[in-house]
Each structure stands twice: as C-alpha cells, then as structure tokens.
Amino acid sequence: MSPRRTNAAELAKLLDSATRPVYVLDEELTIMFVNRACREWLGTSAEGLVGQRCAYHSEPKSPGPVAAGLCPPPRILSGETVEATVCRVAEGEKFAERMARFLPLGGDKDELIAIVAVLDAEDRTPTAGGRDSGADSSEAGAIALHEHIRRFRNETAARYRADRLIGSGPAMRLARRQVELAAGGRSSVLLVGPPGSGRRRLAAAIHFGRKKGDLEKGTLATLDCSLLGADLLEALSSVAAKATARGLEAAPETLLLHRADELPADVQVQLADFLSNRLSSWRLAATAAEPLGELSKRGKFHADLAAMLSTIAIELPPLVQRREDIPLLAQMFIEERNAAGPRQIGGFSQAALDRLDAYHWPGNLDELAEVVAESHRRAAGREIGPGDLPERLRLAAQAAAQPRRVEETIVLDEFLGRVERELIRRALARSKGNKARAARLLGVTRPRLYRRMVQLGLE
Structure with missing residues (x-):
C-alpha cells in the first residue's frame, strides 16, 4: 500500500473517531466522507451519502434531500470560510439544525480542492438567530431567507x-x-x-x-x-x-x-x-x-x-398585496433552480430585492418565478444583482422614478374670459383710455365693448 493511501486512511480513521459531526466535500460539492458522529446525527449510512452532490436548495421531495441539507452557501466556492446552518431532513428523523463551520482547503477559488464541514455538538434552536462569518448584509439576508424556507418546507408545507x-x-x-x-x-x-x-x-x-x-x-x-x-x-x-x-x-x-x-x-x-x-x-x-x-x-x-x-x-x-413575502418567494424560486442543475446562486443583493419590491407584478407568482429563472441564468457571480434582472424591471423602475405629469383641466369659459380681458386691456392701453377708439381696434361697437368691460370686471 502506498504511503499516500495509508495517510488518507489514517486521516479518515482520525476524523471518524471525532465526537463532533464532520464531513468533507470536493470542489464540486460532492460528499467524499462522512464521519460516524455525523452519520448518527443524520440517521443514515455513509454509503447512502458519499458520492451525492449537494445543491443549495430546501426542496424535500427532490433527489438527494439529505445532501441538500448539508450544502454550504455558494460563497464557499470562492475560497472563503463560512459559518451557516445545516439540517437533518432524513426520512423518519425529526427535522433538526446545527451550526457548521465550512473550511475551504487549497486557497482561492482556482485552487479549491476540498471543503471540510465541522458541526456543533448540539442541535440549534430553530428560532435562534443564525451566524454567518464574514457575510455582508445582503448575503446574510439570503442565508436567513434560505433557513426560513427550509424550516417552512420541512415543518409546515410538508x-x-x-x-x-x-x-x-x-x-x-x-x-x-x-x-x-x-x-x-x-x-x-x-x-x-x-x-x-x-x-x-x-x-x-x-x-x-x-x-x-x-x-x-x-x-x-x-x-x-x-x-x-x-x-x-x-x-x-x-x-x-x-x-x-x-x-x-x-x-x-x-x-x-x-x-x-x-x-x-x-x-x-x-x-x-x-x-x-x-x-x-x-x-x-x-x-x-x-x-x-x-x-x-x-x-x-x-x-x-x-x-x-x-x-x-x-x-x-395578488403579489402586490403581499410584498413583504417577495424576498422569501424569490429565494425559494432561486433554490428551485439550484436543485434543477449544477449552477448554484446564493440569493439576491439588497438592490435587486428593492427592484423586485418596486415592480407591479401583473403576472403574480408565475411572473416572479419566470423573472428569477431568467436572472439565475444571467447571473455572473454567486449573487443576483440589479444588472441580472430582466430589462422590463429596469424600465419599470425608471418609469416609476419619472411619473407622468398630470394634465391640467382647461375650463373653456374661464380661459376665453382671460383672453378677452387681456385683449381689452391692450386695446385701451393703445387708445390711451378712449373707449370708442378701443372698440374700433377690437372690431366691435362702443356699447358692446362697454357691456363686456362690465361683465369682465374692467369697469
């Protein structure tokens, strides 16, 4: 047996003896190793998990729901250490969560060769606030939404x-x-x-x-x-x-x-x-x-x-009457896309969520699902930003920022009265107050001019 294989076996034996749950993923988020403590917590065998690929979603009826419960946020693929919750969704086992620390091995994204996950020794209270080491506010929000959806799907919607x-x-x-x-x-x-x-x-x-x-x-x-x-x-x-x-x-x-x-x-x-x-x-x-x-x-x-x-x-x-649910629904649709293929997106930036919130959603949930699917395909990074959203949302935001000017109603009699009053004033000015001359300038008789001046308050 080669020294390298011996060292790997010794390392596996060492990790298997650890009292805290530990598992190892490769650079494509495929489960390579699950220690005894982790298997006992999950209630499943290593043979059933090793070789399964994790995807960042919370759909309990999809293939590999147990592996999905162990998936780290996609930011781990950038070579950053991440803390987030993982969950137990094995059939016949009570839903449970634990905090996990994900340690990338190999440096930056281009050198990533494996990810080691070390779990807390005790289950986490579901109502407790989550931790995410180093996450910015938008990603921390996406992780919180992910956890909310996961609990809802496994405890209520199930x-x-x-x-x-x-x-x-x-x-x-x-x-x-x-x-x-x-x-x-x-x-x-x-x-x-x-x-x-x-x-x-x-x-x-x-x-x-x-x-x-x-x-x-x-x-x-x-x-x-x-x-x-x-x-x-x-x-x-x-x-x-x-x-x-x-x-x-x-x-x-x-x-x-x-x-x-x-x-x-x-x-x-x-x-x-x-x-x-x-x-x-x-x-x-x-x-x-x-x-x-x-x-x-x-x-x-x-x-x-x-x-x-x-x-x-x-x-x-309609969706416009439940805008407070848009972040949760959008995250849920992201995770449905994550479950459908290899592309993994963590969530929306706050600016993108603001744009979703500002849209009028004539197509309701179906349209939101379509927008998320298109944005998921277009996203260049691990997070969907405003530039990844469909063009119609950008145009709608621009239109909302420049509301249409309200047309003033023109009352014809008042408008004509103002015009006539101005013409009479000009005629009187040119005739130096001579009403007969002003009447001739306006093409009317002097008595008619006088009557109009009285009616318009000029006399």
Missing part, C-alpha cells in the same frame, strides 16, 4: 406540499389553515385569486395532501372551463366513463374546474345537474378570479353551482 403559501401576513396564515382543513376532508374547495397566483398548483397540493393510502387510488382530473364551453359536459361524461371502467366509483377522485367563473351561463345550469347526478362521489375543486357567491349575487353565476363549489373558499391575494 404536511400538504403548498410551499407557495409561505409568508407571514394574515391572508397567508389564514390560507394555510384552510388548506390544511381542506386536505384533511372531502368538502368542495374554491380557490380565488388572480391569474398566476398559484390556484391550480394549490388545488393539486390539496388533492395530494391526503392520507398516503388515498394517493394510490385517487386521481386529479382537471378541466379548463375557459377552453370548454358546451363541450364541457361531453368531457365530463368521458371522465366519468373512464373512472367507472377502472372501477374507481368509490375512489377519492377530485375534479378540478379551472377558471370556473368563465363558464357560459347555459352550461352552468347543466353542469350543476350533471355533478349532482353523475359525479356525486367525486370531490369538487374550482378556481376563479372572484368568489362565485359574489358573482351569483350579481346574477352572473348559477347560485346552486356556486354553492356546490364553494364549501371552503380560499382567497389568494
């Missing part, structure tokens, strides 16, 4: 996979409680919000958030009501026939009527009867831009169908 409900405002807290209630029952659910607010995704989260035994039998059938007019009943008949053929009459099927508020009036009446008689065993879900009950009161939606679809009504506000 119950029903509705991670876009992250947020601290009253509307989102209410929506989370309603989703948990809806996921645990069979009542109809109406998801109300503008396009791009995540209505359809949330309906799927509610359906698939049921007990594990139901998932193997139940399916989610989605029909877009904006595309199906009179064809809707034919499509529903086909769905019902297929379910019957597969013997799923009693299965927990869910029918999602996407954009139900766009159904033609004549179809609404027929649909209410069809759902009552042909699909009575199915769970109903619907999405709409406005509450169907409100539309019904205005005579724009069939009352029976509105009641049938609205047992639980969950309102999703």
Whole structure:
C-alpha cells in the first residue's frame, strides 16, 4: 500500500473517531466522507451519502434531500470560510439544525480542492438567530431567507406540499389553515385569486395532501372551463366513463374546474345537474378570479353551482398585496433552480430585492418565478444583482422614478374670459383710455365693448 493511501486512511480513521459531526466535500460539492458522529446525527449510512452532490436548495421531495441539507452557501466556492446552518431532513428523523463551520482547503477559488464541514455538538434552536462569518448584509439576508424556507418546507408545507403559501401576513396564515382543513376532508374547495397566483398548483397540493393510502387510488382530473364551453359536459361524461371502467366509483377522485367563473351561463345550469347526478362521489375543486357567491349575487353565476363549489373558499391575494413575502418567494424560486442543475446562486443583493419590491407584478407568482429563472441564468457571480434582472424591471423602475405629469383641466369659459380681458386691456392701453377708439381696434361697437368691460370686471 502506498504511503499516500495509508495517510488518507489514517486521516479518515482520525476524523471518524471525532465526537463532533464532520464531513468533507470536493470542489464540486460532492460528499467524499462522512464521519460516524455525523452519520448518527443524520440517521443514515455513509454509503447512502458519499458520492451525492449537494445543491443549495430546501426542496424535500427532490433527489438527494439529505445532501441538500448539508450544502454550504455558494460563497464557499470562492475560497472563503463560512459559518451557516445545516439540517437533518432524513426520512423518519425529526427535522433538526446545527451550526457548521465550512473550511475551504487549497486557497482561492482556482485552487479549491476540498471543503471540510465541522458541526456543533448540539442541535440549534430553530428560532435562534443564525451566524454567518464574514457575510455582508445582503448575503446574510439570503442565508436567513434560505433557513426560513427550509424550516417552512420541512415543518409546515410538508404536511400538504403548498410551499407557495409561505409568508407571514394574515391572508397567508389564514390560507394555510384552510388548506390544511381542506386536505384533511372531502368538502368542495374554491380557490380565488388572480391569474398566476398559484390556484391550480394549490388545488393539486390539496388533492395530494391526503392520507398516503388515498394517493394510490385517487386521481386529479382537471378541466379548463375557459377552453370548454358546451363541450364541457361531453368531457365530463368521458371522465366519468373512464373512472367507472377502472372501477374507481368509490375512489377519492377530485375534479378540478379551472377558471370556473368563465363558464357560459347555459352550461352552468347543466353542469350543476350533471355533478349532482353523475359525479356525486367525486370531490369538487374550482378556481376563479372572484368568489362565485359574489358573482351569483350579481346574477352572473348559477347560485346552486356556486354553492356546490364553494364549501371552503380560499382567497389568494395578488403579489402586490403581499410584498413583504417577495424576498422569501424569490429565494425559494432561486433554490428551485439550484436543485434543477449544477449552477448554484446564493440569493439576491439588497438592490435587486428593492427592484423586485418596486415592480407591479401583473403576472403574480408565475411572473416572479419566470423573472428569477431568467436572472439565475444571467447571473455572473454567486449573487443576483440589479444588472441580472430582466430589462422590463429596469424600465419599470425608471418609469416609476419619472411619473407622468398630470394634465391640467382647461375650463373653456374661464380661459376665453382671460383672453378677452387681456385683449381689452391692450386695446385701451393703445387708445390711451378712449373707449370708442378701443372698440374700433377690437372690431366691435362702443356699447358692446362697454357691456363686456362690465361683465369682465374692467369697469
């Protein structure tokens, strides 16, 4: 055996005997070694971890969630020592966090050959403030957002996979409680919000958030009501026939009527009867831009169908009404991109977050996800700055800095009175106060000039 291999084996043996959890990553963030204390904390074997690549995200359903929980902030790739939290997300183990110190070996980025992670001996209280050695304010903020998202996904959203409900405002807290209630029952659910607010995704989260035994039998059938007019009943008949053929009459099927508020009036009446008689065993879900009950009161939606679809009504506000959640949502979308490929971005600079906050977001969450994806591709460093954002955000910021001038209303009679008053004054000045001469200059009679002078307050 060569001396080099012997030395490596001795080093591994030494690290394995350490009482504190230790693991080693290579320059591409692939796990090379996990010591015994770390394996015991994670509740998993070294064979299951060694060779997995870490990615800076917090998606528990993605490949390698345990490795993702051990990933350092991307700044470590620049050769800087970093302190940040890592977490245990192994299946069957309680979610836990510890502070870790990441030590780069090899110097600067071009010479980086390995990263050693040394964890604290005790778990960290989740509510405690994090530490990040040497991070500037924007990166420290990004790390805090990362930790917030990770806890939310592993402790709250994991119950029903509705991670876009992250947020601290009253509307989102209410929506989370309603989703948990809806996921645990069979009542109809109406998801109300503008396009791009995540209505359809949330309906799927509610359906698939049921007990594990139901998932193997139940399916989610989605029909877009904006595309199906009179064809809707034919499509529903086909769905019902297929379910019957597969013997799923009693299965927990869910029918999602996407954009139900766009159904033609004549179809609404027929649909209410069809759902009552042909699909009575199915769970109903619907999405709409406005509450169907409100539309019904205005005579724009069939009352029976509105009641049938609205047992639980969950309102999703537009993104401009939850601006305080934009940093969390943007960080979450960054980490989704991190999980999808090798490119790793730590977060947004404060200037970039300010620009996101100033934008009006007509496309809501879907548009924010698109902006983050484009910025993730364009970013030159480990952080997204204002220059990495799409051009439309820069133009919107410029337009907001130079608001359109308000046009003054012109009252015609007042304007003409001012003009006439000025002309009379000039004529009187040229005629040295002689009204007859002034009248001739203005092309009117002397009596008419006198009457106008009285009316205009000049006499």
